[in-house]
Structures are given as C-alpha cells and as structure tokens.
Amino acid sequence: MHAWPASEVPALPGQGRDLRIHDTATGGLVTLDPGPVARIYVCGITPYDATHMGHAATYNAFDLVQRVWLDTKRQVHYVQNVTDVDDPLLERAQRDDVDWVALAEKETALFREDMTALRMLPPRHYIGAVEAIPGIVPLVERLRELGAAYELDGDVYFSVESDPHFGQVSRLDAAAMRLLSAERGGDPDRPGKKNPLDPMLWMAAREGEPSWDGGSLGRGRPGWHIECVAIALDHLGMGFDVQGGGSDLAFPHHEMGASHAQVLTGEFPMAKAYVHAGMVALHGEKMSKSKGNLVFVSQLRRDGVDPAAIRLALLAHHYRADWEWTDQVLADAQARLGRWRAAVSRPDGPSADALVEEIRAALATDLDAPAALAAVDRWAELQDTQGGTDTAAPGVVSRAVDALLGVAL
Incomplete structure (x- = not known):
C-alpha cells in the first residue's frame, strides 16, 4: 500500500532541540534521545469514514513530532497502518450495500488526499492489515507455542497474564480495563475465556x-492488536521511540499490543514513550463515527476552506487537550492565517532570529503548539505596528512556520 506525497520541509539555520514529551506509561514528561534515525509508529484509520477532525488532530500531533526530529538533523522512520478489515468496516459496507474492499480503498484514497492537503509528512511504510496477514500468522502461532495463547471455539486468544508488564501502559485498574474493553471492541463477557480482558488474536x-x-x-482473520504489532516489529523492531495514537487507544489497543510484543520478543518495553492525543468534540460529545457527529476535512476543503487554516485550527489546541470544534475555532484560524500571510508579504520586517528559537523551544516542550502560534502572533503584530528593516525576516518566518508547524504561508 502506498502513502501520500511528501511536502518539502525547509532547512532552518541552527539546530533544533531534543523533544520532551508526555509518556502515558510513566505519567510524566520524558526526554527522547533517538539515535540518528528516530522511530515512530502511529496507529492508522479504519477506512469506512475518513478523515474527521479527530483524526486530523491526532495525525497533526505526530507530524509535529517528526518535524521536531527533522529539525535536529535526524532521519525519521515513520510507520503507519490501515485497518482495512475489521468489524466496523464490514458493518458499514453491509449497511450501505457496497463491497467492503471498494469501501476501504475509497476511504483510504480520501484519507491520502486529506493528509496531502494538510501537509502531513507521510510514513515511510504505510501497511494495510490485509497485506500484513502473512506476517501476523507466524506471530500468533509463536504465541501459542509459548503458552501465551489458547483456543476457544476456533478463535485464538492472548492470555494477558503471560506478560508480567501487562497494565503498565495505561496504568488502569482491572475494573476500568473491563469497562473499556467492552466499549472498545473487546468481549470481556464471553464464556470460556481465561481472563475477561484476554484479547482475540485470530478470529475463525x-x-x-x-x-x-x-x-x-x-481460516480466519487477525485481531486488531496483533495487526499493529506485526507491522511495528517488522519495520521498526522493539524499543522504538514513540508509539502514538488518540487517547482512546491507550487501552486496550496499545496496552495489548505492548504485551503481545513483549511476550513474543522477551524484551521490554515495546516503545520508549506512549504518546496520546486528546479527543475532539462536536456539540458537547466526542467526535466519533458511531455517534455520527463528524466534521470532515474533505467537506471543509470542498467548501473552499484553506487547508492551512484547518491546520492552524488544530495547532491552536495543545495536542493532549480535549477540545471542541466550533465555527469560531475555524474563523479564528482563518483570521490568524490572514494576519500571518500579510505580515510575511512585506519586503522587510523585525528580526526573526529569536522567533525561530521561540518556536523550537515551545515545540520541544511537549509539543506546545499554542505557545508557538502565540510567538508568531507577536512577530506579526510587531510587523503590523512597527515594521522593521531586516529584509531576510519575512522569508525566515515563512520557512520556520512551514518547517516546524507545517503551515505554508
């Protein structure tokens, strides 16, 4: 499966800063110090309705991670999956009386278009669950050989008790896990399971x-969690730098995936940091496909909204915060984009050297995009009220905003 084209990332003078980011597994900030190649895995879409603002906010967060790393002169090895076979996809295809493969291909293509428009940097490897099946089967067989998996009416389940580190990603108690398992695709009440939390590895x-x-x-198809494990281990190996996704993936998806990988390899941890983006709401409820309260990037684009304004609307909120999409959020972003573009359109302006360092410092501190935006706002206001004589400044600002924030001015 192919990803989408990469937009050029301008090189900036000087050196970027190492990233300190919130790790769900420790509950605090950790300083990431990758080697020459930083490794990141971000869980992708289930392509039956793409791309709503919740998706966009999540991928924007991890796009910033990549941009911070690139600014430190590292390479980035980014992997993302597509869950192109799963119950929600099959249910939507049946509801709409369409072929599930055609539906997945259509929505994945639309997702690529949205990511391109929003200038999200593409993954090096973009892998569908279906194409990963040849690599998934041996892992399930290996877990069974290790005594970490068992059969129930033809289905194969993973035993969470086989991993001594189970629970260390989400840091939830058993009662909370059971509730979330039932809400998020698990089957804790199925009779015959060794532990209600045991997830399915292979569905007959x-x-x-x-x-x-x-x-x-x-014959069958893979469970949700083992899909990402197979892809991550194949392309990144154990101990990669960041496992990313929305906050609703901390449990069960990232918890279970970590346990699968740790039992398979005998190594700990699967990822050095588990990083989770907040949820986006509409009309007071989390934006989700099941609720149908979605604002789609593609619809905004069809309505003539500049993708740069959509991206600024996302950047105006800290990536870990839960927030609500409103018409005012978009209007504010459009106004900000207009001010910034007017500021950099002049032939000279106030020096921007300090601004570049302010943006770098803000993003290196747990991806504080709102602080970075505020710094650019101050430069634009100074340009508007006082001007300046530095003929290089407007270009420096344009390149910094593009390179570090992904916004083309």
Whole structure:
C-alpha cells in the first residue's frame, strides 16, 4: 500500500532541540534521545469514514513530532497502518450495500488526499492489515507455542497474564480495563475465556465474512492488536521511540499490543514513550463515527476552506487537550492565517532570529503548539505596528512556520 506525497520541509539555520514529551506509561514528561534515525509508529484509520477532525488532530500531533526530529538533523522512520478489515468496516459496507474492499480503498484514497492537503509528512511504510496477514500468522502461532495463547471455539486468544508488564501502559485498574474493553471492541463477557480482558488474536472464519488461510490456525482473520504489532516489529523492531495514537487507544489497543510484543520478543518495553492525543468534540460529545457527529476535512476543503487554516485550527489546541470544534475555532484560524500571510508579504520586517528559537523551544516542550502560534502572533503584530528593516525576516518566518508547524504561508 502506498502513502501520500511528501511536502518539502525547509532547512532552518541552527539546530533544533531534543523533544520532551508526555509518556502515558510513566505519567510524566520524558526526554527522547533517538539515535540518528528516530522511530515512530502511529496507529492508522479504519477506512469506512475518513478523515474527521479527530483524526486530523491526532495525525497533526505526530507530524509535529517528526518535524521536531527533522529539525535536529535526524532521519525519521515513520510507520503507519490501515485497518482495512475489521468489524466496523464490514458493518458499514453491509449497511450501505457496497463491497467492503471498494469501501476501504475509497476511504483510504480520501484519507491520502486529506493528509496531502494538510501537509502531513507521510510514513515511510504505510501497511494495510490485509497485506500484513502473512506476517501476523507466524506471530500468533509463536504465541501459542509459548503458552501465551489458547483456543476457544476456533478463535485464538492472548492470555494477558503471560506478560508480567501487562497494565503498565495505561496504568488502569482491572475494573476500568473491563469497562473499556467492552466499549472498545473487546468481549470481556464471553464464556470460556481465561481472563475477561484476554484479547482475540485470530478470529475463525465466519459465514459471509472475509477470511484468509491461517496455516495451523485455520481460516480466519487477525485481531486488531496483533495487526499493529506485526507491522511495528517488522519495520521498526522493539524499543522504538514513540508509539502514538488518540487517547482512546491507550487501552486496550496499545496496552495489548505492548504485551503481545513483549511476550513474543522477551524484551521490554515495546516503545520508549506512549504518546496520546486528546479527543475532539462536536456539540458537547466526542467526535466519533458511531455517534455520527463528524466534521470532515474533505467537506471543509470542498467548501473552499484553506487547508492551512484547518491546520492552524488544530495547532491552536495543545495536542493532549480535549477540545471542541466550533465555527469560531475555524474563523479564528482563518483570521490568524490572514494576519500571518500579510505580515510575511512585506519586503522587510523585525528580526526573526529569536522567533525561530521561540518556536523550537515551545515545540520541544511537549509539543506546545499554542505557545508557538502565540510567538508568531507577536512577530506579526510587531510587523503590523512597527515594521522593521531586516529584509531576510519575512522569508525566515515563512520557512520556520512551514518547517516546524507545517503551515505554508
């Protein structure tokens, strides 16, 4: 599966700063010090309705991570999956009486278009669950050999008790985990499971549903968590720098994935930091496909909204914050974009050297994009009220905003 084209990232003078970021597993800030190649895995979409503002906010957060790393002169090895077979996709295809493969391809193509318009840097590897199945099957078989998996009516489950570190990603108690498992795709009440929290690794073929040859597992399809584990281990290996996604993925998805990988490899941890973006609401409720309260990037684009304004609307909120999308949020972003573009359109202006360092410092401190925006606002206001004589300044600001914030002025 192919990703989307990369926009050019301007090189800035000087050196970027190492990133301190909030790690869900420790509950505090950690300083990331990758080697020459920083490794990041971000969980992708289930392509039955793409791309709403919640998606955009999440991928914007991890785009900033990449830009901070690139500014430190590192390379970035970024991997993202597409869950192109799963219950929600099959249910939507059945509801709309369309082929599930065609639906997945259509929505994945739209997602690529949205990511391109928003200037999100693409992953080096963009992998669908279906194409990963040949690598998933051996992992499930290996977990079974290790005694960490068991069969129940043809389905194969992972035993969470096989991982001594289980629970250390989300730091939730068993009662909270059970509630979230039921809400987020698990089946804690299924009779016969060794532990209610045990997640499915391989679902035996169901009538009328797609299935694949699973070798000794029989025909079926993979569970959700093992999909990402197979892709991450194949392309990044253990101990990669950041596992990312929305805050609703901390449990069960990232918790279970970490346990799968740790049992398979005997190494700990799967990722050095588990980083989670906040949720975006509309009309007082979390924006979600199940609720249908979605604002789509593609619809905004069709309505003539500049993608740079959409990106500024996302950047105006700290990535870990839960916030609400409103018409005013978009209007404020459009006004800010207009002020910035007017400021850099002049032939000279106030020196921007300090501004570049302010943006770098803000982003290096847990991706504080609102503080970075405020710094650019101050420069633009100074340009408007006092002007300046530095002929290089407008270009420096344009390149810094592009390189570090992904906004083309």
